[in-house]
Amino acid sequence: MIIGERKKVSEIAEMLAGKKKILVSGCRTCVAICMAGGEKEVSELSSALMLISDRDGLGWKMEENVVERQCEKEWVREIDDKIRNADAIVSLACGLGAQTVADMYPEKEVYPGLNTTFLGVPEEQGVWSEKCLACGECIIHTTGGICPVSRCAKSMRNGPCGGSSNGKCEVDPDTDCAWVAIYDRLKLQGRLDMMTDVIEPKDWSKSHSGGRRKIVRKDLLIQPTDSSGKEVVE
Amino acid sequence: MSEQSNLEKILSSGKFAVTAEIGPPRGADPTEMIELARKIKGSADAFNLTDNQTAIVRLSSIGSAVLLMKEGIEPVIQMTCRDRNRIALQSDLLGASAIGVKNVLCLTGDHHTFGNEKSAKGVFDLDSISLLNTFKNMRDTKKQLSGEELDSAPNIYLGAAENPFATPYEYRAIRMAKKVKAGAQFIQTQAIFDLDWFERWMAEVRKMDLHEKVHILGGVIPVKSAGALRYMKNKVPGMIVPDALIGRMNRAEDKKEEGIQICIEMIERLKQIEGVHGVHIMAVMWEQIVPRLVTDSKLMPRTSV
Ligand code: SF4
Numbered sequence: 403m404i405i406g407e408r409k410k411v412s413e414i415a416e417m418l419a420g421k422k423k424i425l426v427s428g429c430r431t432c433v434a435i436c437m438a439g440g441e442k443e444v445s446e447l448s449s450a451l452m453l454i455s456d457r458d459g460l461g462w463k464m465e466e467n468v469v470e471r472q473c474e475k476e477w478v479r480e481i482d483d484k485i486r487n488a489d490a491i492v493s494l495a496c497g498l499g500a501q502t503v504a505d506m507y508p509e510k511e512v513y514p515g516l517n518t519t520f521l522g523v524p525e526e527q528g529v530w531s532e533k534c535l536a537c538g539e540c541i542i543h544t545t546g547g548i549c550p551v552s553r554c555a556k557s558m559r560n561g562p563c564g565g566s567s568n569g570k571c572e573v574d575p576d577t578d579c580a581w582v583a584i585y586d587r588l589k590l591q592g593r594l595d596m597m598t599d600v601i602e603p604k605d606w607s608k609s610h611s612g613g614r615r616k617i618v619r620k621d622l623l624i625q626p627t628d629s630s631g632k633e634v635v636e
Numbered sequence: 637m638s639e640q641s642n643l644e645k646i647l648s649s650g651k652f653a654v655t656a657e658i659g660p661p662r663g664a665d666p667t668e669m670i671e672l673a674r675k676i677k678g679s680a681d682a683f684n685l686t687d688n689q690t691a692i693v694r695l696s697s698i699g700s701a702v703l704l705m706k707e708g709i710e711p712v713i714q715m716t717c718r719d720r721n722r723i724a725l726q727s728d729l730l731g732a733s734a735i736g737v738k739n740v741l742c743l744t745g746d747h748h749t750f751g752n753e754k755s756a757k758g759v760f761d762l763d764s765i766s767l768l769n770t771f772k773n774m775r776d777t778k779k780q781l782s783g784e785e786l787d788s789a790p791n792i793y794l795g796a797a798e799n800p801f802a803t804p805y806e807y808r809a810i811r812m813a814k815k816v817k818a819g820a821q822f823i824q825t826q827a828i829f830d831l832d833w834f835e836r837w838m839a840e841v842r843k844m845d846l847h848e849k850v851h852i853l854g855g856v857i858p859v860k861s862a863g864a865l866r867y868m869k870n871k872v873p874g875m876i877v878p879d880a881l882i883g884r885m886n887r888a889e890d891k892k893e894e895g896i897q898i899c900i901e902m903i904e905r906l907k908q909i910e911g912v913h914g915v916h917i918m919a920v921m922w923e924q925i926v927p928r929l930v931t932d933s934k935l936m937p938r939t940s941v
Contacts (some may be wrong), residue, residue: 554749556718556758560765560818561811563744564799564826565873567704572873573747585804598810599816603722603781 403432403523406439406498406516409451417513418490422461424451426515427481427503429495436530438516439494441468447494447515450459457580472499478506485510486531521552538608538615544596546587551604553580560603561585642710643682646914647822647851652907653787653914654935655712655824655853656680656926660695660706664665666703669695670925673707673904679927680917681938682739684824687714691751697862698728701737712795713737716745721761722770722781729771733790741795742767765818768796772819794819799826800837804855809840816850823850824916827857829865829877831905837910847911855916858899858925862886896928903933 418424427449434440448466455462467484469477472495478485485491485503490511492498497518504512520532535552542549551557555573562581565572569582588594606612646653653922656679656697673683685697703712712734713756715725729740744764748756762770770781771794778789796815800808812823828834834854841847859865869877881898888894899917906912915935919925930936 546706555749556744556760558744558760558763560763560814560907561807562802562804563764564797564802565746566803567873567875575747579803582803585807596813597807600765600769600814603762603770606761 403435403521404498405436405519405522405532406433406491406496407442407519408438408447408494409514411447411454414447414492415451415454416514418451418462418492421490421511423463423465423488424490424492425467425484426451426492426494427466427472427485429470429472429499430468431471431473431495433494433496433499433516434468436524439496444494447492450558451492458475460586462580469495469499472496472504475502475506478503537604537606538612539605541604544601546591546593546596547586548580548584548587550580550584553578553583557604559604561597639738639791641682641793643712643739643822646681651914653682653822653851653853654680654917654930654938655682655684656917656919656923656930657684657686658700658923659686659689659920661699662692662694664695666700669700670703670707670793673704673709673834676923676926677707677709678938679930679936681914682710682712684712684714684916685746687716687743688719689714690746690771691718691748691756692754693752698732698735698737700891701732702735705736710739711737712739712741714741714743715767716743717760717762717764717767718745718748719756720761721759725762725767726770726774726780729774729785729790729792733792738791738803739793739795740771741797743797744769744822761894764796765814768794768815768818768820795822795824796820797826798823799874800828800834801826801830801876805837809837809846812841812850813846816828816846820850821912822853824853825855825875827855827868827918828906829857829868829875829881831902833876835909838911842911847913851913852911853914853916854902854909854912855918856899856906857903857918857920858921858922858929859885859895860892861895862891863893872883896925896932899929900932903929904934907933910926915937 426444428439428444444466448464452464455569465484466479471477485507491503492513492515494515500512500514521534522530522532525531532552537551555571558565562579566579566582569579571577571579588596685700687697688694697713701713704711720913742764748758773779775789775792778786780786798812862882865877865882865885868875885894906915917926
């Protein structure tokens with residue numbers, strides 16, 4: 403899922419200088435699960451901002467709400483009145499949710515309340531780690547189910563670099579070396595021969611390096627009769 | 637165009653080679669580097685010019701090569717995948733070859749978070765192995781990575797690094813085999829402090845017949861203090877430094893001299909190991925000591941072939 407981390411309250415407060423009616427809008431999906439932008443966090447941020455407003459006499463009027471999925475227009479439409487009523491929207495959703503609101507209400511100012519950090523998984527209570535870079539061409543069947551593109555600091559394709567120490571990454575002694583993990587996994591599976599071939603460089607054109615990506619599924623397109631369907635049909 | 641480098645001639649004629657490293661300056665004034673080159677020239681068959689080593693911004697290795705070739709030094713330019721994508725790497729190889737550089741060491745590169753531009757975007761489009769393979773194909777098939785034909789091929793002797801002291805240990809010889817497959821003609825190893833460890837690794841290498849397929853140069857670093865050894869043991873990823881060596885250095889009265897002696901002993905022992913075809917001296921910030929090390933390990937004079 404998408405992992406995010408809330409910005410500092412002071413940083414958010416600074417962005418909101420001069421605003422009056424502020425809507426803090428969260429999302430019940432990924433960012434709620436990683437405890438950065440769900441119901442609880444929305445209410446915490448809102449109270450914290452209120453305290454600053456009271457302390458500094460800013461006169462902010464806070465409004466809160468959490469949508470099911472802020473990256474989907476249908477859900478955002480449900481809070482249309484709240485958005486129209488606000489002069490600043492602090493989105494505690496990921497960058498996708500924040501931009502959905504921003505694109506749907508171009509006249510409104512949207513402020514990111516969190517930094518969208520990575521695509522990752524919860525490892526244990528309070529720990530999340532990156533496991534995918536959305537590179538556009540998955541190859542983990544060749545690496546024992548472990549993604550070296552995201553889990554190796556150098557996205558190595560041909561095995562570990564020379565900095566791998568005691569199974570840890572040269573960049574951070576608390577992070578496992580992805581290639582040691584891959585080696586151990588392939589060894590366990592009796593497939594170490596997969597690490598003897600010279601692997602071709604990755605085709606980065608399928609990643610963001612090839613330009614902004616878009617998927618159009620002709621079989622799923624609805625005819626552009628939908629009044630709000632500008633982005634739907636290309 | 638097909639004139640071999642001095643290093644290649646020495647290695648392919650079966651002679652024991654000596655290479656040493658020169659770190660370019662952190663500025664645009666090359667005077668000191670040139671003066672150093674004049675002093676240590678002749679003590680090695682070729683000199684590696686590092687490529688922004690440990691991700692510290694320095695005068696470029698190709699720029700340094702131009703300057704030092706004028707002084708009669710044969711360069712080995714180091715090229716890392718950290719700062720350049722495949723377009724820049726291929727272009728720089730053509731440029732290097734055009735100005736007469738004949739040896740290239742292909743590296744992935746230390747991560748930029750070690751250096752002095754920590755906010756940099758790491759490139760890592762290729763890795764050391766795909767870089768070797770790309771350069772090999774440019775030379776041998778006159779084709780760039782995409783498959784397009786070049787107008788002319790670069791003339792280049794290809795090297796790589798290998799670190800027997802990094803994890804997973806059992807994979808390190810296999811990884812070197814991969815580098816050989818990809819195009820490596822010579823290998824400079826990570827600095828050796830634990831010789832027993834290195835010998836065990838060399839035994840694996842010989843079992844795979846790799847010493848017949850590639851010229852291995854054992855890496856050494858002369859150190860001036862026990863602190864330097866401890867630093868490498870604890871802070872430099874992928875290094876093994878035995879405590880006994882640190883103890884020996886601790887007990888020594890003249891630490892610098894002891895450091896020199898340790899290094900000479902290491903070189904002497906490397907000379908005895910079957911399959912080791914040379915030594916690579918990385919006297920970081922102490923390059924002036926190279927002639928003494930080479931002389932005292934009875935590797936002088938260096939004859940250019
Ligand atoms: S130590 Fe391992 S994870 Fe870290 S950069 Fe090197 S290969 Fe990648």
